[in-house]
Amino acid sequence: MSMLENKKVIVSGAASGIGLAIADLFEAKGARVARFDLSPISTGAGPSFTLDITDEAQVVEAVKAADEALGGIDVMVNTAAIFLMSPLLDTPVAEARKVLDVNLIGTLLMVRESVRAMQKHGNGGRIILFSSELAQLGREHHAAYCASKAGISAMVRCWAKEFGPDILVNAVAPGPTDTPLLDFDNMPPDWKALETANPLRRIGKPEEIAEAALFLAGPGSSFMTGQVIGVNGGASMV
Numbered sequence: 001m002s003m004l005e006n007k008k009v010i011v012s013g014a015a016s017g018i019g020l021a022i023a024d025l026f027e028a029k030g031a032r033v034a035r036f037d038l039s040p041i042s043t044g045a046g047p048s049f050t051l052d053i054t055d056e057a058q059v060v061e062a063v064k065a066a067d068e069a070l071g072g073i074d075v076m077v078n079t080a081a082i083f084l085m086s087p088l089l090d091t092p093v094a095e096a097r098k099v100l101d102v103n104l105i106g107t108l109l110m111v112r113e114s115v116r117a118m119q120k121h122g123n124g125g126r127i128i129l130f131s132s133e134l135a136q137l138g139r140e141h142h143a144a145y146c147a148s149k150a151g152i153s154a155m156v157r158c159w160a161k162e163f164g165p166d167i168l169v170n171a172v173a174p175g176p177t178d179t180p181l182l183d184f185d186n187m188p189p190d191w192k193a194l195e196t197a198n199p200l201r202r203i204g205k206p207e208e209i210a211e212a213a214l215f216l217a218g219p220g221s222s223f224m225t226g227q228v229i230g231v232n233g234g235a236s237m238v
Protein backbone atom coordinates (compact mmCIF):
# COMPACT_ATOMS: atom_id res chain seq x y z
CA MET A 1 0.00 0.00 0.00
CA SER A 2 1.28 3.51 -0.85
CA MET A 3 2.16 5.84 2.03
CA LEU A 4 -0.83 8.17 1.51
CA GLU A 5 -3.30 5.62 0.10
CA ASN A 6 -6.83 7.11 0.16
CA LYS A 7 -5.73 10.19 2.12
CA LYS A 8 -7.72 13.29 1.20
CA VAL A 9 -5.48 16.29 0.82
CA ILE A 10 -5.72 20.00 0.01
CA VAL A 11 -2.58 21.62 -1.38
CA SER A 12 -2.67 25.40 -1.79
CA GLY A 13 -0.18 27.11 -4.07
CA ALA A 14 -0.35 23.99 -6.23
CA ALA A 15 0.05 25.78 -9.58
CA SER A 16 3.77 26.36 -9.15
CA GLY A 17 7.02 25.41 -7.49
CA ILE A 18 6.94 23.55 -4.17
CA GLY A 19 3.13 23.26 -4.01
CA LEU A 20 3.05 21.68 -7.46
CA ALA A 21 5.79 19.20 -6.47
CA ILE A 22 3.88 18.31 -3.29
CA ALA A 23 0.58 17.79 -5.10
CA ASP A 24 2.26 15.53 -7.68
CA LEU A 25 4.24 13.56 -5.05
CA PHE A 26 1.21 13.07 -2.80
CA GLU A 27 -0.85 11.80 -5.75
CA ALA A 28 1.96 9.41 -6.69
CA LYS A 29 1.80 8.13 -3.08
CA GLY A 30 -1.91 7.34 -3.37
CA ALA A 31 -3.57 10.54 -2.06
CA ARG A 32 -6.59 12.25 -3.56
CA VAL A 33 -5.49 15.86 -3.94
CA ALA A 34 -7.58 19.03 -4.31
CA ARG A 35 -5.32 21.71 -5.81
CA PHE A 36 -5.87 25.36 -4.77
CA ASP A 37 -4.25 28.41 -6.38
CA LEU A 38 -4.84 31.98 -7.53
CA SER A 39 -3.85 30.78 -11.01
CA PRO A 40 -6.13 28.29 -12.77
CA ILE A 41 -4.83 24.70 -12.62
CA SER A 42 -5.45 22.04 -15.26
CA THR A 43 -3.07 19.32 -14.02
CA GLY A 44 -3.69 16.50 -11.53
CA ALA A 45 -6.22 13.74 -11.10
CA GLY A 46 -8.37 15.48 -8.46
CA PRO A 47 -10.44 18.67 -8.36
CA SER A 48 -8.88 22.13 -8.69
CA PHE A 49 -10.07 25.41 -7.21
CA THR A 50 -9.13 28.93 -8.27
CA LEU A 51 -9.21 31.27 -5.28
CA ASP A 52 -7.44 34.05 -3.44
CA ILE A 53 -6.56 32.71 0.02
CA THR A 54 -6.92 36.21 1.51
CA ASP A 55 -10.62 36.27 0.57
CA GLU A 56 -12.57 34.78 3.47
CA ALA A 57 -15.68 33.89 1.45
CA GLN A 58 -13.62 32.23 -1.27
CA VAL A 59 -11.66 30.15 1.24
CA VAL A 60 -14.83 29.07 3.08
CA GLU A 61 -16.47 28.05 -0.20
CA ALA A 62 -13.42 26.28 -1.70
CA VAL A 63 -12.59 24.25 1.42
CA LYS A 64 -16.25 23.22 1.73
CA ALA A 65 -16.32 22.21 -1.93
CA ALA A 66 -13.05 20.27 -1.59
CA ASP A 67 -14.36 18.54 1.53
CA GLU A 68 -17.47 17.45 -0.39
CA ALA A 69 -15.55 16.44 -3.52
CA LEU A 70 -13.00 14.35 -1.61
CA GLY A 71 -15.33 13.08 1.12
CA GLY A 72 -13.30 14.65 3.92
CA ILE A 73 -9.92 16.28 4.51
CA ASP A 74 -7.06 14.41 6.20
CA VAL A 75 -4.21 16.76 5.32
CA MET A 76 -4.00 20.45 4.40
CA VAL A 77 -0.74 21.80 3.01
CA ASN A 78 -0.54 25.57 2.58
CA THR A 79 2.38 26.67 0.41
CA ALA A 80 0.70 29.72 -1.19
CA ALA A 81 2.69 32.87 -0.46
CA ILE A 82 4.23 35.92 -2.05
CA PHE A 83 7.72 37.32 -1.82
CA LEU A 84 8.94 40.90 -1.45
CA MET A 85 12.51 42.14 -1.75
CA SER A 86 12.41 45.88 -1.04
CA PRO A 87 14.65 48.20 0.98
CA LEU A 88 12.59 49.48 3.90
CA LEU A 89 13.13 53.12 3.00
CA ASP A 90 11.58 52.49 -0.44
CA THR A 91 8.73 50.21 0.68
CA PRO A 92 5.15 51.48 0.31
CA VAL A 93 3.05 50.28 3.23
CA ALA A 94 0.52 48.71 0.84
CA GLU A 95 3.20 46.34 -0.47
CA ALA A 96 4.27 45.29 3.01
CA ARG A 97 0.61 44.83 4.05
CA LYS A 98 -0.05 42.63 1.02
CA VAL A 99 2.78 40.25 2.01
CA LEU A 100 1.42 39.98 5.56
CA ASP A 101 -2.12 39.55 4.25
CA VAL A 102 -1.32 36.68 1.87
CA ASN A 103 1.32 34.93 3.95
CA LEU A 104 -0.25 35.29 7.41
CA ILE A 105 -3.99 35.94 7.04
CA GLY A 106 -4.25 33.65 4.00
CA THR A 107 -2.58 30.86 5.97
CA LEU A 108 -4.81 31.55 8.99
CA LEU A 109 -7.96 31.29 6.87
CA MET A 110 -6.83 28.08 5.17
CA VAL A 111 -6.06 26.53 8.56
CA ARG A 112 -9.30 27.70 10.18
CA GLU A 113 -11.53 26.26 7.47
CA SER A 114 -9.54 23.02 7.14
CA VAL A 115 -9.59 22.41 10.90
CA ARG A 116 -13.36 23.01 10.92
CA ALA A 117 -13.76 20.34 8.23
CA MET A 118 -11.41 17.91 10.02
CA GLN A 119 -13.23 18.35 13.32
CA LYS A 120 -16.60 17.82 11.64
CA HIS A 121 -15.47 14.39 10.44
CA GLY A 122 -13.74 13.57 13.76
CA ASN A 123 -10.84 11.64 12.23
CA GLY A 124 -8.06 14.04 13.20
CA GLY A 125 -5.69 15.40 10.59
CA ARG A 126 -2.43 16.99 9.63
CA ILE A 127 -1.74 20.66 8.87
CA ILE A 128 1.52 21.42 7.06
CA LEU A 129 2.55 25.07 6.64
CA PHE A 130 5.48 26.86 5.01
CA SER A 131 7.94 29.05 6.86
CA SER A 132 11.42 29.90 5.48
CA GLU A 133 15.05 29.74 6.56
CA LEU A 134 14.92 33.56 6.29
CA ALA A 135 12.60 33.63 9.33
CA GLN A 136 15.68 32.62 11.37
CA LEU A 137 18.47 34.18 9.35
CA GLY A 138 16.91 37.55 8.50
CA ARG A 139 18.07 39.36 5.38
CA GLU A 140 18.38 42.98 4.35
CA HIS A 141 15.50 44.19 2.11
CA HIS A 142 13.25 41.29 3.22
CA ALA A 143 11.67 42.48 6.49
CA ALA A 144 8.00 42.00 5.58
CA TYR A 145 8.61 38.57 4.08
CA CYS A 146 10.81 37.47 7.00
CA ALA A 147 8.20 38.73 9.50
CA SER A 148 5.46 36.80 7.70
CA LYS A 149 7.47 33.58 7.73
CA ALA A 150 8.50 34.00 11.39
CA GLY A 151 4.80 34.54 12.10
CA ILE A 152 3.97 31.22 10.49
CA SER A 153 6.52 29.45 12.72
CA ALA A 154 4.84 31.08 15.73
CA MET A 155 1.32 30.18 14.58
CA VAL A 156 2.41 26.55 14.12
CA ARG A 157 3.31 26.36 17.81
CA CYS A 158 0.00 27.99 18.84
CA TRP A 159 -2.14 25.72 16.68
CA ALA A 160 -0.23 22.57 17.69
CA LYS A 161 -1.31 23.34 21.27
CA GLU A 162 -4.81 24.44 20.27
CA PHE A 163 -5.73 21.46 18.07
CA GLY A 164 -3.84 18.54 19.65
CA PRO A 165 -4.07 15.66 20.22
CA ASP A 166 -6.17 14.98 17.13
CA ILE A 167 -4.68 17.42 14.64
CA LEU A 168 -0.91 17.69 14.22
CA VAL A 169 0.43 21.05 13.02
CA ASN A 170 3.96 21.40 11.63
CA ALA A 171 5.85 23.45 9.08
CA VAL A 172 8.64 23.11 6.59
CA ALA A 173 11.18 25.95 6.40
CA PRO A 174 12.90 25.64 3.03
CA GLY A 175 16.14 27.25 2.05
CA PRO A 176 16.54 28.69 -1.46
CA THR A 177 14.66 26.43 -3.84
CA ASP A 178 14.51 26.48 -7.61
CA THR A 179 11.01 27.93 -8.20
CA PRO A 180 9.58 31.06 -9.88
CA LEU A 181 9.43 32.73 -6.44
CA LEU A 182 13.23 32.57 -6.05
CA ASP A 183 13.97 33.25 -9.74
CA PHE A 184 17.55 32.04 -9.25
CA ASP A 185 18.52 32.12 -12.94
CA ASN A 186 17.92 35.88 -13.12
CA MET A 187 19.78 36.81 -9.93
CA PRO A 188 22.96 38.88 -10.02
CA PRO A 189 26.11 36.79 -9.34
CA ASP A 190 26.59 38.10 -5.79
CA TRP A 191 23.03 37.02 -4.82
CA LYS A 192 23.58 33.64 -6.44
CA ALA A 193 26.74 33.26 -4.36
CA LEU A 194 24.80 34.17 -1.19
CA GLU A 195 22.04 31.65 -1.95
CA THR A 196 24.55 28.82 -2.50
CA ALA A 197 26.75 29.65 0.52
CA ASN A 198 25.67 26.57 2.45
CA PRO A 199 27.42 23.28 3.24
CA LEU A 200 25.81 21.59 0.21
CA ARG A 201 26.86 24.50 -2.10
CA ARG A 202 23.65 24.63 -4.11
CA ILE A 203 19.98 25.60 -4.01
CA GLY A 204 17.31 22.93 -3.50
CA LYS A 205 14.83 21.37 -5.88
CA PRO A 206 11.06 21.57 -5.22
CA GLU A 207 10.98 17.75 -5.16
CA GLU A 208 13.44 17.74 -2.23
CA ILE A 209 11.20 20.05 -0.22
CA ALA A 210 8.14 17.94 -1.10
CA GLU A 211 9.78 14.91 0.59
CA ALA A 212 9.71 16.74 3.95
CA ALA A 213 6.01 17.53 3.49
CA LEU A 214 5.41 13.85 2.67
CA PHE A 215 7.09 12.85 5.93
CA LEU A 216 4.88 15.30 7.86
CA ALA A 217 1.76 13.92 6.16
CA GLY A 218 2.68 10.27 6.69
CA PRO A 219 2.81 7.72 9.53
CA GLY A 220 6.48 8.42 10.38
CA SER A 221 5.72 11.79 11.98
CA SER A 222 2.90 10.64 14.29
CA PHE A 223 4.68 11.97 17.45
CA MET A 224 5.55 15.36 15.94
CA THR A 225 3.62 18.58 16.34
CA GLY A 226 4.54 22.25 16.67
CA GLN A 227 7.80 21.71 14.76
CA VAL A 228 9.44 23.66 11.96
CA ILE A 229 11.71 21.44 9.89
CA GLY A 230 14.62 23.14 8.10
CA VAL A 231 15.28 21.79 4.59
CA ASN A 232 17.97 24.19 3.51
CA GLY A 233 21.27 22.51 2.63
CA GLY A 234 22.52 23.45 6.09
CA ALA A 235 22.24 27.21 5.55
CA SER A 236 20.54 27.52 8.94
CA MET A 237 21.27 25.04 11.73
CA VAL A 238 19.24 26.40 14.64
Ligand SMILES: NC(=O)c1ccc[n+]([C@@H]2O[C@H](COP(=O)([O-])OP(=O)(O)OC[C@H]3O[C@@H](n4cnc5c(N)ncnc54)[C@H](O)[C@@H]3O)[C@@H](O)[C@H]2O)c1
Nearest residue numbers: 013016017018038052053080081130132176177179181182
Ligand atom coordinates in the same frame (compact mmCIF):
# COMPACT_ATOMS: atom_id res chain seq x y z
N1 LIG B 1 11.45 29.04 -3.36
C1 LIG B 1 12.16 29.35 -2.30
O1 LIG B 1 13.38 29.63 -2.38
C2 LIG B 1 11.53 29.35 -0.93
C3 LIG B 1 12.37 29.49 0.20
C4 LIG B 1 11.81 29.50 1.46
C5 LIG B 1 10.43 29.37 1.62
N2 LIG B 1 9.65 29.23 0.52
C6 LIG B 1 8.20 29.11 0.74
O2 LIG B 1 7.71 27.95 0.07
C7 LIG B 1 6.36 28.18 -0.34
C8 LIG B 1 6.21 27.87 -1.81
O3 LIG B 1 7.03 28.76 -2.54
P1 LIG B 1 7.41 28.54 -4.06
O4 LIG B 1 8.82 28.88 -4.18
O5 LIG B 1 6.88 27.25 -4.54
O6 LIG B 1 6.58 29.77 -4.72
P2 LIG B 1 5.86 29.92 -6.14
O7 LIG B 1 5.77 31.38 -6.38
O8 LIG B 1 6.52 29.06 -7.16
O9 LIG B 1 4.40 29.33 -5.85
C9 LIG B 1 3.53 30.01 -4.98
C10 LIG B 1 2.11 29.78 -5.47
O10 LIG B 1 1.22 30.45 -4.56
C11 LIG B 1 0.19 31.04 -5.32
N3 LIG B 1 -0.41 32.16 -4.61
C12 LIG B 1 0.18 33.36 -4.32
N4 LIG B 1 -0.70 34.17 -3.74
C13 LIG B 1 -1.87 33.49 -3.63
C14 LIG B 1 -3.15 33.81 -3.11
N5 LIG B 1 -3.42 35.02 -2.57
N6 LIG B 1 -4.12 32.87 -3.18
C15 LIG B 1 -3.87 31.66 -3.71
N7 LIG B 1 -2.67 31.29 -4.23
C16 LIG B 1 -1.68 32.22 -4.19
C17 LIG B 1 0.86 31.49 -6.60
O11 LIG B 1 -0.09 31.68 -7.66
C18 LIG B 1 1.84 30.35 -6.86
O12 LIG B 1 1.29 29.36 -7.71
C19 LIG B 1 6.06 29.64 0.03
O13 LIG B 1 5.35 29.65 1.24
C20 LIG B 1 7.42 30.27 0.18
O14 LIG B 1 7.40 31.37 1.06
C21 LIG B 1 10.15 29.22 -0.75
